[in-house]
Amino acid sequence: MKRIKWLLPALYIVFVLLPIYWLLNMSFKTTNEILGSFTLWPDHFTLANYRTILTDPTWYTGYLNSLTYVLMNTVISVALALPAAYAFSRYRFMGDKHLFFWLLSNRMAPPAVFALPFFQLYSAIGLFDTHVAVALAHCLFNIPLAVWILEGFMSGVPKELDETAFVDGYPFWRFFIRIFIPTIAAGIGVAAFFCFMFSWVELLLAKTLTAVVAKPIAAVMTRTASTSGYELGLLAAAGALTIIPGAFVIYFVRNYIAKGFALGRV
Amino acid sequence: MARISLKNLRHCYRPNPAAESDWALKRFELEFSDGSATALLGPSGCGKTTLLNIISGLLKPSEGSVWFDDRDVTTLPPDAREIAQVFQFPVVYDTMSVYGNLAFPLRNRGVPGDAVDRRVREIAAMLDLGDMLDRRASGLTADGKQKISLGRGLVRSDVNVIMFDEPLTVIDPQLKWRLRSKLKELHRRLGITMIYVTHDQTEALTFADRVIVMNDGIVVQAGTPVDLFERPQHTFVGHFIGSPGMNLLPATLDGGVTRFAGHAVQIATAPGAVPAGAQLQIGVRPEFVSFSGTGIPVNIEKVADAGRFRVVETRHEQSTIRLLVGEDMPLPSERAFLRFDPSFTYLYADGWRQGGGPG
């Protein structure tokens, strides 16, 4: 029985890896070869695509820019969401249920026409084409997500744990950092990763709020896609490279997500 | 009901232990008699939870065996050992009612409906949960939930032993004593073997007939609460049990006479041969120290009021000696003499009590 259990995740991973393998396959080919023939492995293996990306400043600054504002956003979102989630989880206050839903509703808006108002707003406060602008703008949908996830995990921790800490004479902040946070570590890991991920892939707002200085990688890729037709090989290489930072992030938070945390001894 | 024996037990959490300190439990031989109430007492990290989990089957020992009566159960999983365990925080099935929770272990074993009903109501009555049977388990307070946990263990009539892993940790202080008395009452009534793990000496001393003090993976002393108090075999027992703990004073031994700071001190049993180079200490509890006309000269430093008695802190050169004095007794002025009751004064070498005697 135990053996068979492994089959499902294994099959799923194979399914996940197939298109990625195809992506890698394409990234080592020239665009002509991609469009011209069907081969499981490049006939003319080339690193030209990767070379272009790693040497052309327009390309690699794209990655650095994205990384900058995404990390800023992740930190801000999770940091602000923690106290808010604690409030929602532990206290009843005026309008709490509606406030919670209002937060969620900010993820329900299609970005298309909001692009222009955002552009006007951030230009008006002089933040156009900065990393900060995108980091803050992404808070619109990332903070609610972080609050939502963290609240879910916090509610799984019985209130008795808070109370035993108080009885033992722990000041609140010490209890929060030393005991509470490790208990909800899985939630923090997941929330941090999702904030990173959604901010990393968001294209519209990031493109709208930036021009040259803070231009994200996704915008660089679309520019490539439109100007020179479809530079597929290049695009594939760029796409493959976008996986790497996020892979690092989830690798770092893996111990938060995977390790089963038994309720901490106070 | 069962007698539990642990033979040649040793446990290490890591696969390749190198030093003695890698072992969570060092060599162990222990027996819990049928129907006894035993407490495993010790500080965090002493190995008591490890021991508990080995007995319950949640952990398989690196070496040694576990016996229930005359059966070797070392390789049996928990549900085959017929045990019950109450954890540090309440473990209840939130979606079920109190009734459902109590009935769960029986239903899993295929017990017929009316037998289940009878048993559940019987146990619920014993635990004062009778009028809450239809309530959702998640709605109860922490002590109620712990009672449900306990109930799930009691409801099975063939339970060999019930184990408690610091069960009162999340209970409100006002309710702790109530739950504690309930546990003792249940033990007297049902006569099931119970093993209770705790780091709180009050819980251990009030609940158990026999207390096993553990430190650093070994049994330091096993005995009745009175034994542990009056005849500590190790300095650890001396200062861990009792409040305030035992006085430990540097000692010397020459020609069979024990001395503290040059004064001869009479001790309970003749020390016999003492290991060479061992650190010697005289141990005597504050309860057995008194003022007298002659003896060890001390200066009185501090007097603390502890209700029905007072704790007097005195000093002789570098050593602090505490004693208890009744609240109405007059205190000498600054200087006084102390006398140690010889029946309760002991010599310790490297922490271990020297000389024979019970304990």
Place this chain on the structure above:
Amino acid sequence: MSGRTPNQKAWFLVLPVVVLVAFNAVIPLMTVVNYSVQETFGDNQFFFEGVTWFEQILHSTRFHEALQRQLLFTAIILAIELPLGVAIALAMPRRGAWASVCLVLMAMPLLIPWNVVGAMWNIFALPDIGLLGHSLNALGFDYNFTRQPFSAWSTLIAMDVWHWTSLVVLLAYAGLSSIPDAFYQAAKIDGASAWAVFCYIQLPKMKRVLMIAVLLRFMDSFMIYTEAIVLTGGGPGNATSVLSIDLVKIALGQFDLGPAAAMSLIYFLIILLLSWVFYAVMTRDEVQ
């Protein structure tokens, strides 16, 4: 949310979040509402039109068809991704090196920019030069997603499942990790079967996390745009023109801020309404 103590000072903890989100939400929203009730002929001249745009859109059959397609799409992917994600999370090892490997590999689809996802699957599924397309046709299936509605739908759904199931897996897995070992130990002692453990321990403890997964996938699937349009362009014909694709087609076609803004608002309100229903249903037994 049982056992919460009333405390109005909790607002201080929530304030930073409210301020930041409101800053990003309220002003742009007001701007959009503004546009949606006006007509513009360029040159920054606006004429108030009231609810004209809204009426126009809500009464068009084209809109209704797009909405139906969207509902069907959302229903299908929810039905696939949620059970699949939970099942995978249950089957994954709970700790150790293999768990890390699984997590990193499964996270990959989530990290690829959505236009690249669409482009990738586009090539992947091409009948002649794509691995999927080529293989399916070699196996005898008549597969061409650019020309057959059924193939297009299947590909779209497969792409979404590939892209987003990992999200459900990660959430469910984190939820499972939060269950203290003691519960599994107690269940063992009580003699519970694996099914009972799932019903009485795992599922209840994952309830909140699953709710997040359901709502997230619901909302995001309703808003799907980039991946879908790069993959199929909404075709063949109108076959895979889900709601957002259709709306953008109309907006671009008319080249007007007014109708576009109105459409966005309608869109938003639909999602809001349906999410509220979902949310209310799922939290109804929490009013304790």
